[in-house]
Amino acid sequence: MEKIIELLKDNKLLEAKTKLIDLNVVDIAQLFEEIDKENVVKTFRILPKDIAADVFSYLNYDEQRVIIESITDSEISNIINDLFVDDAINLLEEMPANVVKKILENAEEHKRTVINQFLNYPLNSAGSAMTIEYVDLKKEMTIEEAIKHIKKTGVDKETIDTCYVIDKDRRLEGVLSIRTIILSPNEAKIKDVMESKVICVNTVDDQETVANIFKKYDFTAMPVVDKENRLVGIITIDDIVDIIEQENTEDFQKMAAMEPSEEEYLKTNVFSLAKHRIIWLLVLMISATFTGNIIKKFEDVLQSVVILAAFIPMLMDTGGNAGSQSSTLIIRGLALGEIKLNDFMKVIWKELRVSSIVAVVLSLVNFLRLYLLEGTDIYISITVCISLFCTVILAKVIGGVLPIIAKKFKLDPAIMASPLITTIVDAFALIIYFTTAKVLVGI
Numbered sequence: 001m002e003k004i005i006e007l008l009k010d011n012k013l014l015e016a017k018t019k020l021i022d023l024n025v026v027d028i029a030q031l032f033e034e035i036d037k038e039n040v041v042k043t044f045r046i047l048p049k050d051i052a053a054d055v056f057s058y059l060n061y062d063e064q065r066v067i068i069e070s071i072t073d074s075e076i077s078n079i080i081n082d083l084f085v086d087d088a089i090n091l092l093e094e095m096p097a098n099v100v101k102k103i104l105e106n107a108e109e110h111k112r113t114v115i116n117q118f119l120n121y122p123l124n125s126a127g128s129a130m131t132i133e134y135v136d137l138k139k140e141m142t143i144e145e146a147i148k149h150i151k152k153t154g155v156d157k158e159t160i161d162t163c164y165v166i167d168k169d170r171r172l173e174g175v176l177s178i179r180t181i182i183l184s185p186n187e188a189k190i191k192d193v194m195e196s197k198v199i200c201v202n203t204v205d206d207q208e209t210v211a212n213i214f215k216k217y218d219f220t221a222m223p224v225v226d227k228e229n230r231l232v233g234i235i236t237i238d239d240i241v242d243i244i245e246q247e248n249t250e251d252f253q254k255m256a257a258m259e260p261s262e263e264e265y266l267k268t269n270v271f272s273l274a275k276h277r278i279i280w281l282l283v284l285m286i287s288a289t290f291t292g293n294i295i296k297k298f299e300d301v302l303q304s305v306v307i308l309a310a311f312i313p314m315l316m317d318t319g320g321n322a323g324s325q326s327s328t329l330i331i332r333g334l335a336l337g338e339i340k341l342n343d344f345m346k347v348i349w350k351e352l353r354v355s356s357i358v359a360v361v362l363s364l365v366n367f368l369r370l371y372l373l374e375g376t377d378i379y380i381s382i383t384v385c386i387s388l389f390c391t392v393i394l395a396k397v398i399g400g401v402l403p404i405i406a407k408k409f410k411l412d413p414a415i416m417a418s419p420l421i422t423t424i425v426d427a428f429a430l431i432i433y434f435t436t437a438k439v440l441v442g443i
Contacts, residue, residue: 001030001031003019004016004019004031007019008043009036009039013042016043016046020046025051025054025055025058026058028051028055028058029058029059031043032044033060037066040067041067041070044071045075049078052079053078053079053083056079057084061091061095064095068095068099068102068103069102080103080107081108081111084133084158085111085114085115085131086131086158088111088115089115089119089129091103093119104116114132118130122204124206124207124208125203125204125205125206125207126201126202126203126204126205126209126210126235127203127204127224129210129235130203131158131233131234131236131239132232132233133158134157134158134164134223134231134233135153135157135164136163136164136165136166136170137149137164137166137190138165138166138167139173139174139189139194140189140190141189142190143187143188144186144187146163147182150163150181158234159220159236160178161177162176162234163175163178163181165190165191166231172200172223172225172231173194173196174190174191174196174198175223176190176193180193181193199213199222200222200223200224200225201222201224202224203224203225207247208243208247210235211244211247214237219237220236220237221235221236221237222235251331251335251414253276280419284419284420290427291423291426294427294430294431294434295430301438305437307380308434308437311433312430312433314384315384315387315388315429316422316425316426316430318388318391318392319394319395319425319426319428320395320425322355322358322392322395322396323398323399323421323422323424324399324421325396326395326399327400327416330347330403330404330413331413334403334404335413341404341407341408343404347400347401348397348401350400351399351400354396355395356393358396359388359389359390359393362392363385363388366384366388367381367382367385382440383436383441387432390432390436391425391432394425394429394432395421395429398425399421399425402420402421
């Protein structure tokens with residue numbers, strides 16, 4: 001890589017090209033991230049036409065945009081017409097309107113029609129993620145005829161590992177692997193060796209649902225049908241890997257109280273980063289005023305026994321951490337399909353048992369520390385430990401329940417993560433703490 005970069009800097013393009021074409025297209029795309037912006041277009045132009053489109057599909061959107069805006073219309077036409085439809089759709093979804101217009105103007109009429117059709121599917125749906133480059137067969141074909149058909153039409157398909165059997169109206173009737181075709185007798189009929197129980201998804205199904213089905217059945221490709229069960233495309237495993245990464249990133253961002261963004265951190269403007277973070281921070285800051293109001297309400301308790309204030313941070317932090325543990329597990333379980341909405345009571349019962357064990361251990365250790373090691377008053381020690389016990393149980397139950405409630409109301413469970421759980425638990429922890437102190441300390 002370093003040698004190629006040096007050759008590009010020294011403008012030794014022929015030598016650079018010789019070394020570039022020996023690399024895998026993914027490695028070539030990675031090289032573009034390390035070269036100067038002014039060399040991006042120059043480097044792309046020295047690539048042979050037969051690999052340029054493949055390399056282009058692996059570039060990040062900033063580099064793709066620079067190239068599209070700098071190259072000629074004929075070069076754009078070569079790229080867009082050589083790209084698989086799903087890669088073309090991914091490109092267009094991220095580009096500004098003027099770049100999209102330029103790309104579509106230089107696409108072949110058939111390709112442009114297909115792309116426009118795909119762009120009408122809901123964002124993040126199976127329809128928007130699928131490709132139409134698949135092999136279809138008829139059930140009356142023999143294995144010999146099927147192999148000839150695959151050799152004739154499979155050259156420009158994204159995958160031939162799995163073939164789909166359709167009727168004259170393109171309704172999906174079966175599926176079979178290339179392995180089955182190769183190992184079957186030449187005279188056998190497709191209908192006799194195909195799998196008729198086909199698992200498929202609808203064009204409007206959410207991409208996260210599709211990813212879960214892929215994971216469940218270990219698919220490498222899956223058919224996509226319309227409401228009349230007509231085969232309109234397939235989704236391949238490479239797209240599912242991207243979808244899983246996108247969904248996981250989105251969940252992590254929501255769990256950290258940020259608006260989701262697909263832009264790379266180092267390439268994102270500081271104002272954009274601030275915009276994605278500030279809204280949730282404002283919400284959490286304003287909601288935290290309830291905690292302040294609770295402290296004000298019990299101001300007489302704090303003035304009477306000042307030492308109570310010293311244990312507030314410990315109670316709030318422990319409650320927030322306990323709630324975060326539960327919410328993280330439940331959010332992940334919901335995302336993987338391990339936990340369903342009707343498991344609500346099961347989750348509560350399990351979290352009650354887990355939290356009881358955790359709360360007993362934490363309370364006992366804390367009592368020994370306060371009373372025996374630090375010599376804190378017995379009633380204060382008991383107050384702190386009872387409050388801690390109740391807070392941990394409440395935090396874990398709340399942390400386990402809120403993501404399921406969010407899912408019930410068609411919200412993303414990831415929003416019920418650490419920051420929000422902590423804010424809610426803090427308020428309850430203070431109420432429990434001061435109420436217990438009033439009773440036991442006799443204020």
